Amino acid sequence: MNNTFDLLLLGSGAHGASLAFHLASRGLKVAALEKRHIAAGATGRSSGLVRMHYDLEQEAALAWESFQWFRDWKERVGGESGFTRTGFLQLVKRERLDALKANTAMLQRLGVPTMLVTADDVKRLAPFLVTDDFDLAAYEPESGYADPVSTATSIMNAAKARGAVFVQDCQVTGIRVKSGKVEGVDTSKGSYSAPIVVNAAGAWSRQICQMAGVDVPLGTWSHDVMFVVRPPELRLPHPTVIDFPNSMYFRPEGGLTLVGLEDGNPLNDDPDGATDHARAGFVDRAIDRFCQRIPAMEGGALHSAHGGYDSITPDQHPALGPIGPEGFWLDTGFSGTGFKISPAVGLCMSEWILDGAPKTVDISLFTPTRFEKGIHLVSEHPYESIWR
Ligand SMILES: Cc1cc2nc3c(=O)[nH]c(=O)nc-3n(C[C@H](O)[C@H](O)[C@H](O)COP(=O)(O)OP(=O)(O)OC[C@H]3O[C@@H](n4cnc5c(N)ncnc54)[C@H](O)[C@@H]3O)c2cc1C
Known part of the structure; x- marks a missing residue:
């Protein structure tokens, strides 16, 4: 095989696959090099929530653009994303009510179908929920969740249909740089050449950066989730909920509910650790x-529990754009919330790489060079950091 391409993508989770699709759609000769298989990292473990409620406007805009891809997946991409509409409720503590109102107004300005609802309305939507600790919530009737493995697989299949090459069991072991420019990579399957290399290696991104001589403060974030079987009286599907007062989120999947916690997610564990079970103590805390x-x-009853690792940045926002040697780009740092924005991030990254600037959503503020300058992104009306 001729191993010379226009661009090499390192990693094939939701983000590598999305960028492969958008670049191949524009005629670029792309190879996606993946050390294991598609969705082997965070993507394959993701809870798959698809909602638009963010406090940072650019992330909300990415989520809104991405939602439209999830909604129209068959027509835009082909195959399945498993998008399931459940409705979505954002609950916040009473002292964050002003932020909730301001962020809902911001989302409405972007065109997102969302509204403030009262605690009584929430009772009507989900009668079994305790609602005595909030007065208002934000409701997105169109939101829900998708299947991350189907999403990554179908968008990579669409990329391949447009000429992209996908190489699995291909571990990148080195990045070749000459006179300050990227020339290609060395892998367990030999060398590949290209003037552009994009690091989309999720929790392993820091290792890849080190291969290029680039120091970016990318950590790893570990996260456990559990599925519980709902008792017969709760069998009907319920909305997807982010419950800040209880530092928790949950969503339905048939007769099961998936639950994750926002606190107690260790940082900087080895991303090659086990993911087939949750850490000791998680299930008890989550059930309580x-x-x-x-x-x-x-x-109810416990069905199963598992874990996963994502990359995380110091301000818990993505790291996107060029850094270090010419031709080296980051598409990583999704900090535990990146699945839902993957269709739009791939589109915006393809615009940045091919046209010189992102157009659909201005993602340039996510530049990884912000960390060298001590810049931490903060929204106008912030909630607490989502992960504590
Ligand atoms: C348990 C859990 C629940 C989550 N829930 C949600 C949610 O509900 N909603 C949401 O939006 N986000 C959620 N996230 C976050 C989201 O899943 C991630 O942000 C997103 O999947 C990251 O995708 P990625 O493509 O950047 O990384 P990954 O999916 O991790 O892909 C990186 C790929 O790079 C490969 N790789 C690594 N090193 C090398 C190498 N040297 N050579 C070649 N390939 C390499 C890996 O094998 C992997 O396949 C969750 C994450 C976890 C862990």
Whole structure:
């Protein structure tokens, strides 16, 4: 095989696959090099929430653009994303009510279908929820969740149909740089050449940066989730919920509910650690927390639990754009919330690489060079950091 390409993508999770699709759609000769298989990292472990409620406008805009891809997946990409509409509720502590109102107004300005609803309205949407600790919530009737493995697989299939090459079991071991310019990479399957290399290696991104002599403060973030079987009286599907007062989120999947916690997610563990089970203590903490919001879940049962690793940055926002040697780009740092924005990030990254600037959403503020300058992105009306 001729191993010379226009661009090499390192990693094939939701983000590598999305960028492969958008670049191949524009006629670029792309190879996606993946050390294991598609969605082997965070993507394959992701809870798959698809909602637009962010406090940073550019992330909300990426989520809104991406939502439209999820909604129209068959027509735009082909195959399945598994998008399932459940409706979405954002709950915040009473002291964050002003931020909730301001952020909902910001989302409405972007065109996102969202509205403020009262605690009584929430009771009508989900009668079993405890609602005595908030007065208003934000509701997105169109939001829900998607299947991250189907999403990454179908968009990579669409990329291949447009000429992209996908090489699995291909571990990148070195990056070749000459006179300050990227020339290609060395892998367990030999050398590949290209003037542009994009690091989309998720929790392994820091290792890839080091191969290029680039120091970016990318850490790893570990996160556990559990599936519980709802008792018979709760069998009907319920909305997807981010529950800041209880530092928790949950969503339905058939008769099961998936639950994750926002606190107690260790940083900088080895991303090659086990992901087939949750860490000790997680399930007990999550069950306690979940039963506070839905007391009837006392009658439920544990189905399964697992974990995963994502890359995280110091301000918990993505690291996107060029850095270091000419031709080296980052498409990483999604800090535990990156699946839902993957269709739009790939589109904007392809515009940045091919046209010199992102157009659909201005993602240039996510430049990884911000960390050298001590810049931490903060929204106009911030909630607490999502992960604590
Ligand atoms: C448990 C969990 C739940 C989550 N829930 C949600 C959610 O509900 N909604 C949401 O939006 N986000 C969620 N996230 C975050 C989201 O899943 C991630 O932000 C997103 O999947 C990251 O995609 P990625 O393509 O950047 O990385 P990954 O999916 O991790 O892909 C990176 C790929 O790079 C490969 N790789 C690594 N090193 C090398 C190398 N040397 N050579 C070649 N390939 C290499 C890996 O094998 C991997 O396949 C969750 C994450 C976790 C862990």
